[in-house]
Amino acid sequence: MSDTSQASTRPGIWRIAGQLSRTQYWLFAALGLFIPFALWTLYSASGWVDAIFMPGPWSVATRLITWLVEDDLTADTLISIYRVASGFALSAALALPLGLLIGAFRPVEALLEPLTDFIRYMPAVAFIPLVMLWMGIGESAKISIIFIGTFFQMVLMVAENVRLVPMAQIEAALTMGATRFEMIRLVLAQSARPAILDTLRITMGWAWTYLVVAEMVAANSGLGYAILKAQRYLKTDTIFAGIILIGLIGLVMDQGFRWLHRRLYPWAQARG
Amino acid sequence: MSKVIIQNVGKVFERATSPIPALENVNLSIEDNEFITLVGASGCGKSTLLRILAGLEYRTSGTVLCAGQNISSPGADRAMVFQHYSLYPWLSVIDNIKFSRQLKVNRENLSSSDVEAASGRAEALLNLIGLNKVRDAYPNQLSGGMQQRVAIARALMGRPSILLMDEPFGALDSQTREVMHDLILHIHRIEKTTIVFVTHDVEEAVYLGQRVVLMQPRPGCIHSIFPVPLPAKRTQDMKRGEAFRALRSEILARIRESTGITTDLDMLEQLNLQSAES
Numbered sequence: 001m002s003d004t005s006q007a008s009t010r011p012g013i014w015r016i017a018g019q020l021s022r023t024q025y026w027l028f029a030a031l032g033l034f035i036p037f038a039l040w041t042l043y044s045a046s047g048w049v050d051a052i053f054m055p056g057p058w059s060v061a062t063r064l065i066t067w068l069v070e071d072d073l074t075a076d077t078l079i080s081i082y083r084v085a086s087g088f089a090l091s092a093a094l095a096l097p098l099g100l101l102i103g104a105f106r107p108v109e110a111l112l113e114p115l116t117d118f119i120r121y122m123p124a125v126a127f128i129p130l131v132m133l134w135m136g137i138g139e140s141a142k143i144s145i146i147f148i149g150t151f152f153q154m155v156l157m158v159a160e161n162v163r164l165v166p167m168a169q170i171e172a173a174l175t176m177g178a179t180r181f182e183m184i185r186l187v188l189a190q191s192a193r194p195a196i197l198d199t200l201r202i203t204m205g206w207a208w209t210y211l212v213v214a215e216m217v218a219a220n221s222g223l224g225y226a227i228l229k230a231q232r233y234l235k236t237d238t239i240f241a242g243i244i245l246i247g248l249i250g251l252v253m254d255q256g257f258r259w260l261h262r263r264l265y266p267w268a269q270a271r272g
Numbered sequence: 273m274s275k276v277i278i279q280n281v282g283k284v285f286e287r288a289t290s291p292i293p294a295l296e297n298v299n300l301s302i303e304d305n306e307f308i309t310l311v312g313a314s315g316c317g318k319s320t321l322l323r324i325l326a327g328l329e330y331r332t333s334g335t336v337l338c339a340g341q342n343i344s345s346p347g348a349d350r351a352m353v354f355q356h357y358s359l360y361p362w363l364s365v366i367d368n369i370k371f372s373r374q375l376k377v378n379r380e381n382l383s384s385s386d387v388e389a390a391s392g393r394a395e396a397l398l399n400l401i402g403l404n405k406v407r408d409a410y411p412n413q414l415s416g417g418m419q420q421r422v423a424i425a426r427a428l429m430g431r432p433s434i435l436l437m438d439e440p441f442g443a444l445d446s447q448t449r450e451v452m453h454d455l456i457l458h459i460h461r462i463e464k465t466t467i468v469f470v471t472h473d474v475e476e477a478v479y480l481g482q483r484v485v486l487m488q489p490r491p492g493c494i495h496s497i498f499p500v501p502l503p504a505k506r507t508q509d510m511k512r513g514e515a516f517r518a519l520r521s522e523i524l525a526r527i528r529e530s531t532g533i534t535t536d537l538d539m540l541e542q543l544n545l546q547s548a549e550s
Contacts, residue, residue, distance in 0.1 A: 176351060
Protein backbone atom coordinates (compact mmCIF):
# COMPACT_ATOMS: atom_id res chain seq x y z
CA MET A 1 0.00 0.00 0.00
CA SER A 2 1.30 3.44 -0.78
CA ASP A 3 0.34 5.80 1.99
CA THR A 4 1.69 9.16 0.94
CA SER A 5 0.03 11.41 3.52
CA GLN A 6 2.71 13.64 5.05
CA ALA A 7 1.93 12.53 8.63
CA SER A 8 2.94 8.93 7.99
CA THR A 9 6.73 9.06 8.18
CA ARG A 10 6.97 5.87 10.26
CA PRO A 11 7.75 2.93 7.95
CA GLY A 12 5.06 0.26 7.69
CA ILE A 13 5.17 -2.76 9.96
CA TRP A 14 5.07 -5.18 7.04
CA ARG A 15 8.36 -3.96 5.59
CA ILE A 16 11.03 -6.69 5.46
CA ALA A 17 13.02 -6.57 8.72
CA GLY A 18 10.71 -3.75 9.83
CA GLN A 19 10.03 -2.55 13.36
CA LEU A 20 7.14 -3.06 15.79
CA SER A 21 6.37 -0.92 18.80
CA ARG A 22 6.09 -2.76 22.12
CA THR A 23 2.30 -2.45 22.13
CA GLN A 24 2.06 -3.72 18.57
CA TYR A 25 4.31 -6.65 19.47
CA TRP A 26 2.15 -7.75 22.37
CA LEU A 27 -0.96 -7.24 20.28
CA PHE A 28 0.30 -9.67 17.67
CA ALA A 29 1.54 -12.09 20.32
CA ALA A 30 -1.89 -12.11 22.00
CA LEU A 31 -3.54 -12.59 18.61
CA GLY A 32 -1.24 -15.52 17.83
CA LEU A 33 -2.21 -17.22 21.09
CA PHE A 34 -5.89 -16.30 20.81
CA ILE A 35 -6.60 -17.57 17.28
CA PRO A 36 -5.78 -21.27 17.91
CA PHE A 37 -7.57 -21.04 21.26
CA ALA A 38 -10.68 -19.60 19.59
CA LEU A 39 -10.59 -22.24 16.85
CA TRP A 40 -10.31 -24.96 19.47
CA THR A 41 -13.25 -23.51 21.43
CA LEU A 42 -15.42 -23.26 18.32
CA TYR A 43 -14.52 -26.72 17.10
CA SER A 44 -15.21 -28.43 20.40
CA ALA A 45 -18.46 -26.47 20.91
CA SER A 46 -19.70 -27.23 17.39
CA GLY A 47 -20.43 -30.83 18.28
CA TRP A 48 -18.75 -32.16 15.10
CA VAL A 49 -16.52 -34.26 17.22
CA ASP A 50 -17.16 -36.31 20.36
CA ALA A 51 -16.05 -34.56 23.57
CA ILE A 52 -14.17 -37.74 24.48
CA PHE A 53 -11.73 -37.04 21.66
CA MET A 54 -11.78 -33.26 21.76
CA PRO A 55 -12.65 -31.77 25.15
CA GLY A 56 -13.40 -28.04 25.25
CA PRO A 57 -11.27 -25.44 27.02
CA TRP A 58 -13.75 -25.32 29.87
CA SER A 59 -13.51 -29.02 30.70
CA VAL A 60 -9.73 -28.92 30.39
CA ALA A 61 -9.57 -25.96 32.80
CA THR A 62 -11.90 -27.76 35.20
CA ARG A 63 -9.78 -30.88 34.99
CA LEU A 64 -6.64 -28.85 35.69
CA ILE A 65 -8.27 -27.56 38.89
CA THR A 66 -9.52 -30.95 40.06
CA TRP A 67 -6.12 -32.40 39.24
CA LEU A 68 -4.56 -29.74 41.40
CA VAL A 69 -7.07 -30.02 44.27
CA GLU A 70 -8.08 -33.69 44.34
CA ASP A 71 -5.21 -35.48 42.63
CA ASP A 72 -1.53 -34.84 42.81
CA LEU A 73 -0.76 -32.22 40.18
CA THR A 74 1.81 -30.49 42.41
CA ALA A 75 3.69 -33.72 43.07
CA ASP A 76 3.57 -34.70 39.38
CA THR A 77 4.86 -31.28 38.33
CA LEU A 78 7.57 -31.16 40.98
CA ILE A 79 8.94 -34.61 40.18
CA SER A 80 9.02 -33.71 36.49
CA ILE A 81 10.81 -30.43 37.17
CA TYR A 82 13.24 -32.26 39.43
CA ARG A 83 14.07 -34.74 36.64
CA VAL A 84 14.53 -32.06 34.03
CA ALA A 85 16.66 -29.95 36.35
CA SER A 86 18.90 -32.91 37.28
CA GLY A 87 19.38 -34.17 33.74
CA PHE A 88 19.89 -30.64 32.45
CA ALA A 89 22.32 -29.66 35.22
CA LEU A 90 24.37 -32.82 34.73
CA SER A 91 24.46 -32.20 31.01
CA ALA A 92 25.48 -28.55 31.44
CA ALA A 93 28.12 -29.40 34.06
CA LEU A 94 29.91 -31.58 31.52
CA ALA A 95 29.05 -29.74 28.30
CA LEU A 96 30.30 -26.31 29.41
CA PRO A 97 33.93 -27.22 30.17
CA LEU A 98 34.08 -29.73 27.32
CA GLY A 99 32.56 -27.29 24.82
CA LEU A 100 35.04 -24.64 25.98
CA LEU A 101 37.94 -27.01 25.33
CA ILE A 102 36.59 -28.08 21.92
CA GLY A 103 36.10 -24.43 20.96
CA ALA A 104 39.55 -23.42 22.19
CA PHE A 105 41.81 -26.22 20.98
CA ARG A 106 41.82 -27.69 17.48
CA PRO A 107 43.17 -31.11 18.57
CA VAL A 108 40.35 -31.48 21.13
CA GLU A 109 37.90 -30.47 18.42
CA ALA A 110 39.28 -33.11 16.05
CA LEU A 111 39.27 -35.69 18.85
CA LEU A 112 35.73 -35.14 20.10
CA GLU A 113 33.62 -33.35 17.54
CA PRO A 114 33.21 -36.13 14.92
CA LEU A 115 32.54 -38.56 17.76
CA THR A 116 29.91 -36.27 19.27
CA ASP A 117 28.32 -35.73 15.87
CA PHE A 118 28.12 -39.49 15.45
CA ILE A 119 26.41 -40.03 18.80
CA ARG A 120 24.18 -37.00 18.31
CA TYR A 121 22.54 -38.67 15.33
CA MET A 122 21.62 -41.73 17.36
CA PRO A 123 18.07 -41.07 18.56
CA ALA A 124 17.98 -40.69 22.33
CA VAL A 125 14.72 -42.63 22.38
CA ALA A 126 16.54 -45.68 21.01
CA PHE A 127 18.68 -45.71 24.14
CA ILE A 128 15.67 -46.20 26.39
CA PRO A 129 15.69 -50.04 26.33
CA LEU A 130 19.40 -50.05 27.08
CA VAL A 131 19.07 -47.49 29.85
CA MET A 132 16.24 -49.52 31.40
CA LEU A 133 18.35 -52.68 31.25
CA TRP A 134 21.27 -50.94 32.90
CA MET A 135 19.48 -48.72 35.39
CA GLY A 136 15.98 -50.11 35.79
CA ILE A 137 13.19 -47.55 35.98
CA GLY A 138 14.55 -45.49 38.87
CA GLU A 139 15.20 -41.75 38.76
CA SER A 140 18.64 -42.31 37.28
CA ALA A 141 17.06 -43.88 34.18
CA LYS A 142 14.94 -40.80 33.47
CA ILE A 143 17.81 -38.45 34.18
CA SER A 144 20.08 -40.49 31.89
CA ILE A 145 17.63 -40.23 28.99
CA ILE A 146 17.36 -36.45 29.42
CA PHE A 147 21.14 -36.33 29.61
CA ILE A 148 21.59 -38.36 26.41
CA GLY A 149 19.02 -36.21 24.64
CA THR A 150 20.59 -32.86 25.54
CA PHE A 151 24.29 -33.34 26.29
CA PHE A 152 25.60 -34.08 22.80
CA GLN A 153 23.71 -31.19 21.24
CA MET A 154 24.76 -28.86 24.03
CA VAL A 155 28.47 -29.66 23.74
CA LEU A 156 28.51 -28.85 20.05
CA MET A 157 26.55 -25.63 20.51
CA VAL A 158 28.78 -24.42 23.35
CA ALA A 159 31.85 -25.22 21.24
CA GLU A 160 30.37 -23.14 18.42
CA ASN A 161 29.62 -20.28 20.84
CA VAL A 162 33.27 -20.29 21.88
CA ARG A 163 34.53 -20.45 18.30
CA LEU A 164 32.50 -17.34 17.47
CA VAL A 165 34.47 -15.17 19.92
CA PRO A 166 35.93 -12.42 17.68
CA MET A 167 39.52 -13.09 16.66
CA ALA A 168 40.48 -9.49 17.50
CA GLN A 169 39.50 -10.06 21.16
CA ILE A 170 41.75 -13.13 21.27
CA GLU A 171 44.67 -11.51 19.46
CA ALA A 172 44.48 -8.37 21.60
CA ALA A 173 44.91 -10.52 24.72
CA LEU A 174 47.79 -12.39 23.05
CA THR A 175 49.65 -9.14 22.39
CA MET A 176 49.09 -8.15 26.02
CA GLY A 177 50.89 -11.34 27.05
CA ALA A 178 47.99 -13.62 28.06
CA THR A 179 48.79 -17.28 28.61
CA ARG A 180 46.57 -20.07 27.25
CA PHE A 181 44.81 -20.57 30.55
CA GLU A 182 44.28 -16.81 30.97
CA MET A 183 42.88 -16.69 27.44
CA ILE A 184 40.27 -19.33 28.27
CA ARG A 185 39.37 -17.86 31.65
CA LEU A 186 39.50 -14.14 30.91
CA VAL A 187 38.51 -13.94 27.25
CA LEU A 188 36.82 -17.04 25.77
CA ALA A 189 34.63 -17.95 28.74
CA GLN A 190 33.69 -14.31 29.38
CA SER A 191 33.01 -13.35 25.80
CA ALA A 192 30.88 -16.43 25.04
CA ARG A 193 28.68 -16.10 28.16
CA PRO A 194 25.63 -14.49 26.51
CA ALA A 195 25.66 -16.95 23.61
CA ILE A 196 26.08 -19.88 26.01
CA LEU A 197 23.08 -18.74 28.05
CA ASP A 198 21.08 -18.77 24.82
CA THR A 199 22.32 -22.29 24.14
CA LEU A 200 21.13 -23.33 27.61
CA ARG A 201 17.75 -21.76 26.93
CA ILE A 202 17.33 -23.70 23.70
CA THR A 203 18.59 -27.02 25.07
CA MET A 204 16.28 -26.64 28.09
CA GLY A 205 13.39 -27.00 25.64
CA TRP A 206 14.85 -30.27 24.38
CA ALA A 207 15.33 -31.50 27.94
CA TRP A 208 11.56 -31.11 28.47
CA THR A 209 10.83 -33.11 25.33
CA TYR A 210 13.00 -35.98 26.52
CA LEU A 211 11.48 -35.80 30.00
CA VAL A 212 8.05 -36.59 28.60
CA VAL A 213 9.51 -39.38 26.46
CA ALA A 214 11.27 -40.88 29.48
CA GLU A 215 8.22 -40.59 31.72
CA MET A 216 5.97 -42.20 29.14
CA VAL A 217 8.16 -45.25 28.92
CA ALA A 218 9.75 -45.76 32.27
CA ALA A 219 7.97 -44.05 35.12
CA ASN A 220 5.12 -44.19 37.57
CA SER A 221 4.94 -40.50 38.37
CA GLY A 222 5.32 -37.15 36.65
CA LEU A 223 3.44 -35.22 33.97
CA GLY A 224 4.46 -37.52 31.12
CA TYR A 225 3.29 -40.56 33.06
CA ALA A 226 -0.03 -38.84 33.90
CA ILE A 227 -0.60 -38.17 30.18
CA LEU A 228 0.12 -41.80 29.30
CA LYS A 229 -2.14 -43.10 32.09
CA ALA A 230 -4.94 -40.80 30.97
CA GLN A 231 -4.79 -42.33 27.50
CA ARG A 232 -5.52 -45.76 28.95
CA TYR A 233 -8.71 -44.47 30.56
CA LEU A 234 -9.65 -42.23 27.60
CA LYS A 235 -9.38 -39.12 29.80
CA THR A 236 -8.56 -36.70 27.01
CA ASP A 237 -9.15 -33.68 29.24
CA THR A 238 -6.19 -34.81 31.38
CA ILE A 239 -4.06 -35.29 28.25
CA PHE A 240 -4.92 -31.78 27.10
CA ALA A 241 -4.32 -30.34 30.56
CA GLY A 242 -0.96 -32.11 30.83
CA ILE A 243 0.23 -31.00 27.41
CA ILE A 244 -0.83 -27.39 27.97
CA LEU A 245 0.81 -27.35 31.39
CA ILE A 246 4.10 -28.62 29.99
CA GLY A 247 3.88 -25.91 27.33
CA LEU A 248 3.24 -23.26 29.96
CA ILE A 249 6.13 -24.37 32.16
CA GLY A 250 8.37 -24.30 29.07
CA LEU A 251 7.20 -20.80 28.19
CA VAL A 252 7.86 -19.55 31.72
CA MET A 253 11.37 -21.09 31.74
CA ASP A 254 12.15 -19.64 28.34
CA GLN A 255 11.06 -16.17 29.44
CA GLY A 256 13.07 -16.67 32.62
CA PHE A 257 16.21 -17.35 30.58
CA ARG A 258 15.53 -14.29 28.43
CA TRP A 259 15.04 -12.15 31.51
CA LEU A 260 18.29 -13.49 32.98
CA HIS A 261 20.05 -12.70 29.71
CA ARG A 262 18.91 -9.06 29.75
CA ARG A 263 19.69 -8.79 33.46
CA LEU A 264 23.15 -10.40 33.46
CA TYR A 265 24.47 -9.19 30.12
CA PRO A 266 23.20 -5.67 29.43
CA TRP A 267 26.50 -5.08 27.61
CA ALA A 268 25.55 -7.72 25.04
CA GLN A 269 22.29 -6.05 24.03
CA ALA A 270 22.30 -4.22 20.72
CA ARG A 271 22.75 -0.47 20.91
CA GLY A 272 19.29 1.13 21.14
CA MET B 273 71.48 -0.63 17.90
CA SER B 274 68.07 -0.30 16.31
CA LYS B 275 64.99 -1.19 18.32
CA VAL B 276 63.64 -3.54 15.68
CA ILE B 277 65.72 -5.29 13.05
CA ILE B 278 63.96 -7.11 10.24
CA GLN B 279 66.32 -9.10 8.03
CA ASN B 280 65.48 -11.00 4.83
CA VAL B 281 62.02 -11.78 6.14
CA GLY B 282 59.80 -13.88 3.90
CA LYS B 283 56.38 -15.37 4.36
CA VAL B 284 54.72 -18.04 2.25
CA PHE B 285 51.11 -18.94 2.92
CA GLU B 286 50.71 -22.69 2.51
CA ARG B 287 47.64 -23.41 0.45
CA ALA B 288 46.34 -26.76 -0.78
CA THR B 289 46.68 -25.81 -4.44
CA SER B 290 49.86 -23.75 -4.54
CA PRO B 291 51.84 -21.80 -1.94
CA ILE B 292 51.28 -18.04 -2.05
CA PRO B 293 54.31 -15.83 -1.37
CA ALA B 294 53.08 -12.93 0.79
CA LEU B 295 56.41 -11.36 1.72
CA GLU B 296 59.84 -11.66 0.16
CA ASN B 297 63.19 -10.40 1.32
CA VAL B 298 61.99 -7.62 3.61
CA ASN B 299 64.70 -5.59 5.35
CA LEU B 300 63.89 -2.77 7.76
CA SER B 301 65.32 -1.24 10.89
CA ILE B 302 63.15 0.76 13.26
CA GLU B 303 64.75 3.15 15.73
CA ASP B 304 63.76 3.63 19.34
CA ASN B 305 60.91 6.12 19.77
CA GLU B 306 60.35 6.28 16.03
CA PHE B 307 56.90 6.67 14.49
CA ILE B 308 56.97 4.64 11.30
CA THR B 309 54.08 4.11 8.89
CA LEU B 310 53.66 1.24 6.45
CA VAL B 311 51.61 2.04 3.37
CA GLY B 312 50.82 0.27 0.13
CA ALA B 313 48.13 -1.20 -2.10
CA SER B 314 46.10 -4.09 -0.77
CA GLY B 315 47.98 -7.37 -0.97
CA CYS B 316 51.37 -5.76 -0.42
CA GLY B 317 51.84 -7.63 2.86
CA LYS B 318 51.90 -4.60 5.18
CA SER B 319 49.49 -6.19 7.65
CA THR B 320 51.30 -9.51 7.41
CA LEU B 321 54.59 -7.80 8.25
CA LEU B 322 52.97 -6.09 11.24
CA ARG B 323 51.49 -9.38 12.42
CA ILE B 324 54.89 -11.05 12.13
CA LEU B 325 56.29 -8.28 14.35
CA ALA B 326 53.47 -8.95 16.81
CA GLY B 327 54.22 -12.67 16.73
CA LEU B 328 50.65 -13.42 15.63
CA GLU B 329 51.89 -14.70 12.29
CA TYR B 330 55.06 -16.73 11.79
CA ARG B 331 57.67 -15.94 9.14
CA THR B 332 58.89 -18.66 6.82
CA SER B 333 62.36 -17.16 6.47
CA GLY B 334 64.61 -14.43 7.85
CA THR B 335 65.10 -12.93 11.30
CA VAL B 336 63.17 -10.40 13.37
CA LEU B 337 64.82 -8.94 16.45
CA CYS B 338 63.08 -6.66 18.92
CA ALA B 339 65.38 -5.05 21.51
CA GLY B 340 67.92 -7.72 20.61
CA GLN B 341 65.48 -10.57 21.25
CA ASN B 342 64.36 -12.99 18.56
CA ILE B 343 60.60 -12.78 18.02
CA SER B 344 58.77 -16.09 17.84
CA SER B 345 55.49 -15.51 19.68
CA PRO B 346 53.27 -12.66 20.88
CA GLY B 347 54.44 -10.80 23.95
CA ALA B 348 53.44 -7.94 26.24
CA ASP B 349 56.35 -5.85 24.91
CA ARG B 350 54.57 -5.58 21.53
CA ALA B 351 50.95 -4.50 22.08
CA MET B 352 48.67 -4.21 19.10
CA VAL B 353 45.66 -2.04 18.23
CA PHE B 354 43.27 -3.63 15.72
CA GLN B 355 40.86 -2.05 13.28
CA HIS B 356 37.81 -2.92 15.38
CA TYR B 357 35.94 -5.41 17.61
CA SER B 358 38.89 -5.93 19.90
CA LEU B 359 37.47 -4.35 23.08
CA TYR B 360 35.95 -6.61 25.72
CA PRO B 361 32.23 -5.77 25.67
CA TRP B 362 31.64 -7.19 29.17
CA LEU B 363 34.14 -4.78 30.76
CA SER B 364 33.63 -1.08 31.39
CA VAL B 365 36.00 1.43 29.78
CA ILE B 366 38.27 1.57 32.82
CA ASP B 367 38.28 -2.23 33.25
CA ASN B 368 39.16 -2.65 29.58
CA ILE B 369 42.13 -0.34 30.10
CA LYS B 370 43.14 -2.30 33.21
CA PHE B 371 42.68 -5.69 31.52
CA SER B 372 46.38 -6.49 31.26
CA ARG B 373 46.80 -6.01 35.03
CA GLN B 374 45.05 -9.36 35.54
CA LEU B 375 47.64 -11.20 33.50
CA LYS B 376 50.42 -13.14 35.19
CA VAL B 377 53.03 -11.45 33.01
CA ASN B 378 52.26 -8.17 34.82
CA ARG B 379 51.71 -9.59 38.28
CA GLU B 380 55.08 -11.23 38.82
CA ASN B 381 57.51 -9.45 41.15
CA LEU B 382 54.98 -6.76 41.93
CA SER B 383 55.18 -4.61 45.04
CA SER B 384 52.16 -2.85 46.49
CA SER B 385 53.45 0.50 45.29
CA ASP B 386 53.55 -0.94 41.77
CA VAL B 387 49.87 -1.87 42.10
CA GLU B 388 49.03 1.65 43.20
CA ALA B 389 51.09 3.11 40.39
CA ALA B 390 49.22 0.87 37.97
CA SER B 391 45.79 2.06 38.99
CA GLY B 392 47.10 5.63 38.80
CA ARG B 393 48.34 4.86 35.32
CA ALA B 394 44.94 3.56 34.21
CA GLU B 395 43.34 6.83 35.33
CA ALA B 396 46.12 8.83 33.69
CA LEU B 397 45.59 7.00 30.40
CA LEU B 398 41.85 7.59 30.70
CA ASN B 399 42.67 11.27 31.03
CA LEU B 400 45.08 11.18 28.14
CA ILE B 401 42.42 9.80 25.79
CA GLY B 402 39.88 12.26 27.20
CA LEU B 403 37.24 9.74 28.21
CA ASN B 404 36.87 10.40 31.97
CA LYS B 405 33.19 11.07 31.45
CA VAL B 406 32.51 7.56 30.16
CA ARG B 407 34.82 5.81 32.63
CA ASP B 408 32.18 3.26 33.63
CA ALA B 409 30.35 2.93 30.31
CA TYR B 410 30.42 -0.28 28.29
CA PRO B 411 31.94 -0.43 24.78
CA ASN B 412 28.54 -0.85 23.11
CA GLN B 413 27.62 2.60 24.44
CA LEU B 414 30.61 4.27 22.77
CA SER B 415 31.12 5.62 19.26
CA GLY B 416 33.68 3.96 16.98
CA GLY B 417 36.26 6.69 17.66
CA MET B 418 35.85 6.41 21.43
CA GLN B 419 36.21 2.61 21.21
CA GLN B 420 39.51 3.00 19.36
CA ARG B 421 40.78 5.43 22.00
CA VAL B 422 40.04 2.84 24.68
CA ALA B 423 41.82 0.18 22.61
CA ILE B 424 44.88 2.46 22.41
CA ALA B 425 44.86 3.13 26.16
CA ARG B 426 44.46 -0.59 26.88
CA ALA B 427 47.44 -1.40 24.65
CA LEU B 428 49.57 1.25 26.38
CA MET B 429 48.66 0.09 29.90
CA GLY B 430 51.42 -2.53 30.08
CA ARG B 431 54.05 -0.02 28.84
CA PRO B 432 54.89 -1.97 25.68
CA SER B 433 58.19 -1.06 24.05
CA ILE B 434 56.45 -1.02 20.66
CA LEU B 435 52.88 -0.16 19.75
CA LEU B 436 51.68 -1.92 16.61
CA MET B 437 48.65 -0.40 14.90
CA ASP B 438 46.80 -2.22 12.12
CA GLU B 439 44.65 0.33 10.25
CA PRO B 440 43.26 1.49 13.60
CA PHE B 441 41.31 4.40 12.14
CA GLY B 442 40.24 2.64 8.93
CA ALA B 443 36.62 2.35 10.02
CA LEU B 444 36.24 5.92 11.28
CA ASP B 445 34.80 8.96 9.50
CA SER B 446 37.28 11.58 8.29
CA GLN B 447 36.58 14.20 11.00
CA THR B 448 37.08 11.64 13.76
CA ARG B 449 40.22 10.44 12.03
CA GLU B 450 41.81 13.88 12.14
CA VAL B 451 41.14 14.11 15.87
CA MET B 452 42.59 10.64 16.34
CA HIS B 453 45.70 11.58 14.33
CA ASP B 454 46.51 14.45 16.64
CA LEU B 455 45.72 12.29 19.66
CA ILE B 456 48.08 9.50 18.62
CA LEU B 457 50.86 12.02 17.86
CA HIS B 458 50.33 13.53 21.30
CA ILE B 459 50.47 10.06 22.87
CA HIS B 460 53.66 9.30 20.94
CA ARG B 461 55.32 12.43 22.36
CA ILE B 462 54.19 11.77 25.92
CA GLU B 463 54.59 8.01 26.15
CA LYS B 464 57.76 7.87 24.02
CA THR B 465 56.68 4.55 22.51
CA THR B 466 57.95 3.26 19.23
CA ILE B 467 54.95 3.08 16.90
CA VAL B 468 54.57 0.98 13.75
CA PHE B 469 51.39 2.05 11.99
CA VAL B 470 49.83 0.27 9.00
CA THR B 471 47.44 2.15 6.73
CA HIS B 472 46.29 2.25 3.13
CA ASP B 473 45.68 6.02 3.39
CA VAL B 474 48.74 7.89 2.07
CA GLU B 475 47.74 11.21 3.65
CA GLU B 476 47.50 9.50 7.04
CA ALA B 477 50.86 7.79 6.51
CA VAL B 478 52.62 11.09 5.67
CA TYR B 479 50.94 13.10 8.42
CA LEU B 480 51.79 10.60 11.17
CA GLY B 481 55.07 9.03 10.13
CA GLN B 482 58.61 10.21 10.63
CA ARG B 483 59.41 7.74 7.90
CA VAL B 484 56.94 6.24 5.45
CA VAL B 485 57.66 2.71 4.28
CA LEU B 486 56.06 2.05 0.92
CA MET B 487 55.39 -1.59 0.16
CA GLN B 488 54.48 -3.19 -3.14
CA PRO B 489 52.50 -6.36 -3.89
CA ARG B 490 53.13 -9.71 -5.62
CA PRO B 491 55.14 -10.68 -3.71
CA GLY B 492 55.04 -8.20 -0.83
CA CYS B 493 58.26 -6.31 -0.32
CA ILE B 494 59.54 -2.86 0.49
CA HIS B 495 59.49 -0.54 -2.52
CA SER B 496 61.13 2.47 -0.90
CA ILE B 497 61.42 4.38 2.36
CA PHE B 498 60.62 8.11 2.49
CA PRO B 499 61.80 10.31 5.36
CA VAL B 500 59.03 12.85 6.00
CA PRO B 501 60.44 16.41 5.68
CA LEU B 502 58.12 17.90 8.30
CA PRO B 503 58.86 19.11 11.84
CA ALA B 504 58.41 16.52 14.60
CA LYS B 505 55.37 18.35 15.96
CA ARG B 506 52.72 18.14 13.26
CA THR B 507 49.75 20.43 12.81
CA GLN B 508 46.76 20.01 10.52
CA ASP B 509 47.69 23.09 8.40
CA MET B 510 50.91 21.35 7.31
CA LYS B 511 48.70 19.23 5.10
CA ARG B 512 48.24 22.26 2.86
CA GLY B 513 51.99 22.92 2.67
CA GLU B 514 54.13 22.19 -0.40
CA ALA B 515 56.36 19.58 1.31
CA PHE B 516 53.39 17.53 2.47
CA ARG B 517 51.59 17.62 -0.84
CA ALA B 518 54.70 16.81 -2.86
CA LEU B 519 55.49 13.74 -0.78
CA ARG B 520 51.90 12.58 -0.87
CA SER B 521 51.70 12.79 -4.67
CA GLU B 522 55.10 11.13 -4.99
CA ILE B 523 53.99 8.15 -2.88
CA LEU B 524 50.61 7.92 -4.64
CA ALA B 525 52.38 7.84 -8.00
CA ARG B 526 54.70 5.08 -6.80
CA ILE B 527 51.73 3.03 -5.55
CA ARG B 528 50.01 3.32 -8.92
CA GLU B 529 53.24 2.33 -10.61
CA SER B 530 53.79 -0.70 -8.37
CA THR B 531 50.28 -2.03 -8.92
CA GLY B 532 50.50 -1.40 -12.66
CA ILE B 533 47.39 0.76 -12.53
CA THR B 534 47.74 4.46 -13.24
CA THR B 535 44.18 5.73 -13.23
CA ASP B 536 40.69 4.54 -12.51
CA LEU B 537 40.10 4.40 -16.24
CA ASP B 538 42.99 1.97 -16.57
CA MET B 539 41.46 -0.15 -13.86
CA LEU B 540 38.12 -0.23 -15.65
CA GLU B 541 39.87 -1.20 -18.85
CA GLN B 542 41.68 -4.02 -17.10
CA LEU B 543 38.43 -5.26 -15.62
CA ASN B 544 36.85 -5.23 -19.06
CA LEU B 545 39.76 -7.19 -20.48
CA GLN B 546 39.54 -9.70 -17.67
CA SER B 547 35.83 -10.26 -18.16
CA ALA B 548 36.34 -10.55 -21.91
CA GLU B 549 38.95 -13.26 -21.36
CA SER B 550 36.85 -15.37 -19.04
